[in-house]
Amino acid sequence: xxxxxGAQKKNTxxxxxxxxxxxxxxxxxxxxxxxxxxxxxxxKLFFPSLDPTTGTIAxxxxxxxxxxxxxxxxxxxGHFGDKTGRKKMLYLSLLIMGVGTALIGVMPTxxxxxxxxxxxxVALRLTQGFGLGGNWGGAVLMAVEHAPANRRGFYGSWPQLxxxxxxxxxxxxxxxxAKMPEDQFMxxxxxxxxxxxxxxxxxxxYVRMKISESPVFERVKESKQEAKLPIVEAVTKHWKxxxxxxxxxxxxxxxxxxxxxxxIAYAVGTLHLSKASILTGVLIAAAxxxxxxxxxxxxSDKIGRKPVYMFGAVFSGLMAFPFFWLFKSLVPxxxxxxxILGLAVGHAAMYGPQASFFSELFSSRLRYSGTSLGxxxxxxxxxxxxxxxATALLIAIPGATxxxxxxIVGLALITIISLIVxxxxxxxQIE
Numbered sequence: 356x357x358x359x360x361g362a363q364k365k366n367t368x369x370x371x372x373x374x375x376x377x378x379x380x381x382x383x384x385x386x387x388x389x390x391x392x393x394x395x396x397x398x399k400l401f402f403p404s405l406d407p408t409t410g411t412i413a414x415x416x417x418x419x420x421x422x423x424x425x426x427x428x429x430x431x432x433g434h435f436g437d438k439t440g441r442k443k444m445l446y447l448s449l450l451i452m453g454v455g456t457a458l459i460g461v462m463p464t465x466x467x468x469x470x471x472x473x474x475x476x477v478a479l480r481l482t483q484g485f486g487l488g489g490n491w492g493g494a495v496l497m498a499v500e501h502a503p504a505n506r507r508g509f510y511g512s513w514p515q516l517x518x519x520x521x522x523x524x525x526x527x528x529x530x531x532x533a534k535m536p537e538d539q540f541m542x543x544x545x546x547x548x549x550x551x552x553x554x555x556x557x558x559x560x561y562v563r564m565k566i567s568e569s570p571v572f573e574r575v576k577e578s579k580q581e582a583k584l585p586i587v588e589a590v591t592k593h594w595k596x597x598x599x600x601x602x603x604x605x606x607x608x609x610x611x612x613x614x615x616x617x618x619i620a621y622a623v624g625t626l627h628l629s630k631a632s633i634l635t636g637v638l639i640a641a642a643x644x645x646x647x648x649x650x651x652x653x654x655s656d657k658i659g660r661k662p663v664y665m666f667g668a669v670f671s672g673l674m675a676f677p678f679f680w681l682f683k684s685l686v687p688x689x690x691x692x693x694x695i696l697g698l699a700v701g702h703a704a705m706y707g708p709q710a711s712f713f714s715e716l717f718s719s720r721l722r723y724s725g726t727s728l729g730x731x732x733x734x735x736x737x738x739x740x741x742x743x744x745a746t747a748l749l750i751a752i753p754g755a756t757x758x759x760x761x762x763i764v765g766l767a768l769i770t771i772i773s774l775i776v777x778x779x780x781x782x783x784q785i786e
Contacts, residue, residue, distance in 0.1 A: 371501040372513035374566045375494040378449055379517025381559040382490050385456035385483060385552050388525035394620040395630060396545045400464040401473045411620050415742045420477050421484035422739030428488025429727030430586050436723035437585035441493045441569045452486030453556030455479045460549030492727030495710035500571035505656055511711035512652025519644035522615060530634040571719050582721045589725035596716040600729030602773025606668045607705035609737035609766040614697040617742040622682060632687035640694035647699045651707030659781045660712035665774050667704025672767030674701055679756035715780035
């Protein structure tokens with residue numbers, strides 16, 4: 356009987372982790388699809404009156420705007436997630452994200468409705484950001500709060516797989532249609548990957564219906580210990596941990612978008628490499644990362660969150676200059692090495708233990724609010740701005756990538772300092 360019970364519990368852990376991962380995969384597919392389109396399509400279709408480089412900056416600006424809505428989504432979904440439950444918020448956030456993405460696939464361009472085209476693009480990007488802002492906290496908490504104490508890093512890393520897996524699907528979808536004749540791709544081909552989101556959302560909603568509410572939240576609910584204003588309590592009582600979580604995200608989030616998004620625009624626009632070659636490199640690196648993230652999560656269960664996370668931050672800083680040197684070889688396969696090391700090693704080492712690390716920083720009654728706000732606020736200052744800042748630095752000194760490399764080093768230093776100050780959490784109780 357004991358063995359059967361143990362096996363049943365293990366199946367529950369895996370089932371919840373898998374459901375959380377599938378949901379985040381769909382949401383990140385939607386989100387990264389936009390980033391790829393911003394690098395290849397939106398500058399031409401929605402900002403045609405600007406020169407190519409300025410148009411790219413404008414397209415990345417709309418990409419950044421989505422990050423502004425993420426903390427708002429985190430606050431609202433976090434409040435209700437701490438008050439009424441994690442599971443309900445997962446349905447709603449996925450639905451909002453999917454609808455926003457599908458509508459991007461049918462919206463008119465600048466040539467059709469003029470200035471209203473970029474305005475609508477911004478509105479739908481805000482919708483995407485709002486949905487994603489509410490999703491991450493609920494997904495990781497479902498996985499972490501269902502997991503056994505000695506496996507929170509491993510099971511908590513599963514929702515994180517949604518990021519590279521979503522990047523794989525989004526990049527692959529855009530890559531397939533980018534092979535079309537240029538006029539067909541620019542007229543309708545780029546829209547199809549966005550419309551596919553409707554099917555993925557239906558699948559995601561079905562999968563999330565199968566999982567049970569977090570047992571940790573249920574105990575909070577039964578004991579009537581819910582916080583009246585979770586976000587206020589999280590900010591006033593856990594402000595230090597919230598700031599440290601934000602700092603820990605700078606290298607992970609900022610460097611990721613430089614490697615996965617800015618690198619596409621740099622390789623195609625500056626180095627004149629083919630779209631297919633750079634998208635293939637991103638695809639390979641992200642695919643490998645789907646395996647390394649859980650490995651780093653598992654390692655954090657053995658030696659702690661901080662050592663694994665610190666390794667990722669230091670490695671990312673050390674890759675700042677070699678990353679661009681590899682691309683400047685003008686040999687696509689050499690550039691792929693930089694993408695693989697940057698994403699599958701440096702980023703994965705931070706992203707793998709991140710869900711469990713951040714969850715362990717906050718008490719059960721306000722964990723959704725605390726983790727969501729710390730995570731999403733940092734995305735504004737790191738992920739949202741990094742492609743913009745990197746592009747601006749590239750323009751400031753034409754052809755020189757060392758300013759971008761120094762920027763990456765700066766992001767890594769912020770994370771390293773935050774980790775030094777933060778406490779180790781992998782042995783902490785979360786109930």
